[in-house]
Amino acid sequence: MDFDIEAASPALCRLRLGSALREIRLAANVRGSMVCKKLIWSPSKLTRLETGENATVEKADIMALCEIYGVEGKLRSELLDYATVTKTRKDWWASPEHRQAIPPGFRAFLDLEATATALQNYEAEFVPGLLQTEAYVRVIHEAAYQGLPPDVIDKSVAMRTKRQEVLDRTDPALKFTAIMNEAVLWRRVGDSGVMREQLSHIVEVVESRPNVHVQVVPYSAGHHPGMNGAFFVFQFPEKLGLKPMVYLENLADAIVKRAEPDVERYADAFSELRALAAGPKESLSLIKQAIKEH
Template sequence: MAAEHQAPSILGFPHRPEWGPAAHRKALAGHLRRCRDHAGLAPRQAARCIDASESTISRMENGLATMKPTEVERLLDLYGVIEHAERQRIAALVHEAAKPEAWQEHSQTAPAALRPLLAMEPAARRIISYEPQLVPGWLQTEEYAKIVVRAVHPTWSPQQVAERVALRTQRIEMLRRASNPPVLLAVMDSEVFRRRVGTPGTMYRQIRHLLTLHEELRYQLHLQIAPLSVGAAGAIGHPIVHMRFFASEYLPDMVYLEQYEGAVYREKPSESERYQAILNNLCGVASPPDQTRSLLEEGLAAWAALAQEPP
């Protein structure tokens, strides 16, 4: 049978709880769409099968709706998916996709624009981050994060601030997990280390924290610093995160573009490839990774003098 006539398979996407519900839901959504296409059925026919609307099918096939096991089983019957192994794997993915997202514990303070990033980053194989203004959220100390959150949300209660800080600082734990942790390549503008956030002591402790992480997570965390001399390559002006996933044939690359009051996501291959090229160029002109420690130590010494701390 020609490859183009072979039934789509989900067996290449493993059941990995540490990747989070969103990754399982997105992989399953794409698979259901491919199964429907392979069966030669229109969305309205699938909708009729489960007594739903075409918009419900669209949401299911884009990973935006909760999938009920009985509905998925009826769709699989309609699409002619009869292989036991396929249906077992799909059932496992449906079960995983229904679990709460990690950010839901902090749903009152987790910004809606950030939730897709928070939901998908545990499934990332490689994350590239560019930050022109602040230390990236994964790498912030609680002290630094509290000041940043308070600056953006001056009317929040101490409890709300604490919840957002906890959500932000716990993200680093995915780099410490035992099973296939992501690799994070974080590029920061050199001005991040000159821009005072809090007291000189706050900056001193933040840079010391980066040095500790740089040593502790040497295989999972790679830091680069982009000096002003990079010119136009570093004149992006807003944070960018590019994620590539495990089982990438089921999960397309995702790009997160942060804005002051929201975010934009890009998943079309042409768009994600364009931002990949921008970040690759920036990594190429930033200071090499083997210079990062000495640059951080220079920043630490400068803030130590102001904070009257030992360098």
């Protein structure tokens, strides 16, 4: 184990454990169907373990897998340590204060965000979540979740604000690169005051945090690789042994893509968007112009 398990978060341990279990199974040339048959598990249980989707992991399950895969000694001990952390510690979003505000499937995103060292985000319709002001996100949530009690909306807004603390994280530090469609600057969310505050906030964050970079894809760029919708590309510390992943979501579902061809496709799309977008300084000029016109 090449990191401090005493300081490791449950999110990190879930991801590292899942990745390790899949690598070990493949190296042992054991089919998932055989594991499920032997342990009388549903296929979805093994999938959740290998993708880190379970909030907690039972040590008995890890021991059973180690028996099948022939894992012993130090490696078995490390896998059990990962499972122990998921049972004995809680991520901030697992607290009663925030749990109710997490949509189905979004916990997987929070796991990735809490562990990544680099996050690339393309947004076509609204300001990226890590850059949203409280007033802006409140308008979005009130429109998207009509009929929800005000206290639930308040919790959703509070969770978004809490998430933004990741930009100030130091271990590991997060490099955040956001690319927005120019339409985001002009689509009015709330009144003009909300928009001026929101766009001014983006400028302030970019100018005060060297780990945050924002670019705008202008209308003049024409068609581009982001026209199929928003996406996130996550990269992780090399010592964790985690490969880059992609997160996608829509009205009905949220998906984490792990297959290398899929991840490469989105990584390439983001690179193309960066090339098509206005440069960082020009992008800030576009945002400042939008502030004046709002």
